[in-house]
Amino acid sequence: MDGNGRWARQRGLPRIEGHRRGVETVRHIVEASGQCGVRYLTLYAFSAENWKRPAAEVSALMLLLQGFLRSEVDELVAKKIRLHTIGRTAELPAAVQKELARALQATAHFTDWHLTLALNYGSRTEVADAAAAYAREVLAGREDPAQCSYEKLARHLNTAGLPDPDLVIRTSGESRISNFLLLQAAYAELVFTPVLWPDFSPDDFRSALAEYSGRERRFGATGEQLQPTASR
Ligand code: IPE
Ligand code: MG
Numbered sequence: 001m002d003g004n005g006r007w008a009r010q011r012g013l014p015r016i017e018g019h020r021r022g023v024e025t026v027r028h029i030v031e032a033s034g035q036c037g038v039r040y041l042t043l044y045a046f047s048a049e050n051w052k053r054p055a056a057e058v059s060a061l062m063l064l065l066q067g068f069l070r071s072e073v074d075e076l077v078a079k080k081i082r083l084h085t086i087g088r089t090a091e092l093p094a095a096v097q098k099e100l101a102r103a104l105q106a107t108a109h110f111t112d113w114h115l116t117l118a119l120n121y122g123s124r125t126e127v128a129d130a131a132a133a134y135a136r137e138v139l140a141g142r143e144d145p146a147q148c149s150y151e152k153l154a155r156h157l158n159t160a161g162l163p164d165p166d167l168v169i170r171t172s173g174e175s176r177i178s179n180f181l182l183l184q185a186a187y188a189e190l191v192f193t194p195v196l197w198p199d200f201s202p203d204d205f206r207s208a209l210a211e212y213s214g215r216e217r218r219f220g221a222t223g224e225q226l227q228p229t230a231s232r
Contacts, residue, residue, distance in 0.1 A: 001026070001043060003172030003196030016060045021198035023068055027075075030115060032202035034079060036209055040114045040163060044180050048087065048122030062093050065119070069099035073106050082110035086158035087121030088129075116162060123182035130156035150183075159184055167212045169205075171197045189215050 001022060008018030026043060033041045046061060053061075076083055083103050092100070100119075133156040137143040143152065154160065164184045170176070173194040177185070191208045193200070216223060 001045065001197045001200075002170060002174055004198055006172065007196040007198040015057060016064075018196075018198055019061060019064055023064055025197055025200050026068070027072075028202055029200070029205055030081070032205045034081075034113065035202075036206065038209070039112060040116070040165075042086070042116040042118060042162075042165065042181070044118045044121065044178075046087075046119050046121070047179060048120055048125050049179065051120075062096055066093075066096050066099050069096070069103050073099075073103045076103065076107050076115065079113065080110045081107060081113040081115050083107045084114060084116040084162065085119050086116055086126070086162075087119045088125065089119050091120050114162070116159075118180070121158070122179040124179060126158050127183065129158075130154075154183070157183070164188065166217075167191060167208065169193065169208045171195055171200050187217065187219055189217065 004018030004022040005015045006018070007021065008015050011017075029043075030041065045065065050061070051058060085100060085104070089097065089100060096119075130153055134143060134148070134153055138145055159181070164186070165181060165188045167190075168177075168180070168185050168188045169191045170178075171193055173192070175192050177190075181188075189212050191211050193204060193208065195201075195204050216226065218226060
């Protein structure tokens with residue numbers, strides 16, 4: 001979800017106004033995902049690197065997050081959406097953690113629709129944490145490094161139990177992954193759009209899904225293997 005700052009600057013507004021509008025976009029895109037049958041939606045809301053921003057912007061983002069969680073929990077329950085988080089949430093302000101715990105608990109029994117918020121998330125710290133957790137299993141005699149596989153390591157990733165993303169969308173014209181789900185997105189389709197996040201509409205979301213639908217996903221195989229008759 002990139003481009004909030006630029007959206008605000010283009011209008012001579014403070015960056016936080018862009019973030020505020022960005023929250024509106026989140027509501028619309030959660031709604032659109034439901035309509036499109038997207039059962040798993042992950043939003044990169046705050047990266048492990050975003051702490052570098054000016055303290056006032058970080059506090060404002062945390063307040064917005066707190067407000068979003070408080071105001072949205074009823075909506076999530078009404079739509080039967082289960083909330084998940086990935087990232088080191090224990091390092092978030094106590095007030096945010098409190099709202100998070102409430103929302104996670106209130107939605108924990110839902111099974112069909114899933115909204116994951118990446119909060120204080122970064123792939124590299126996630127992998128380091130997973131390696132440490134795996135190493136502890138080895139020390140306890142429960143894992144044998146000779147039998148290590150990606151699947152076994154992935155059980156210790158923040159995303160354990162969640163499917164890999166099929167599609168990753170980045171807004172605002174940047175063509176970067178920026179430490180987002182690096183392992184999980186190994187075979188994801190990537191869509192980059194110039195639209196700034198506050199302007200990203202349900203129609204833009206549907207366009208990205210349409211682009212995804214038109215791609216051939218081979219997962220290392222050949223096109224002929226996937227559609228044996230099509231090329232003859
Ligand atoms: C939102 O966009 C990303 C968040 C951390 C919430 P930015 O704040 O990165 O917007 P730009 O890149 O400055 O335009
Ligand atoms: Mg940015």
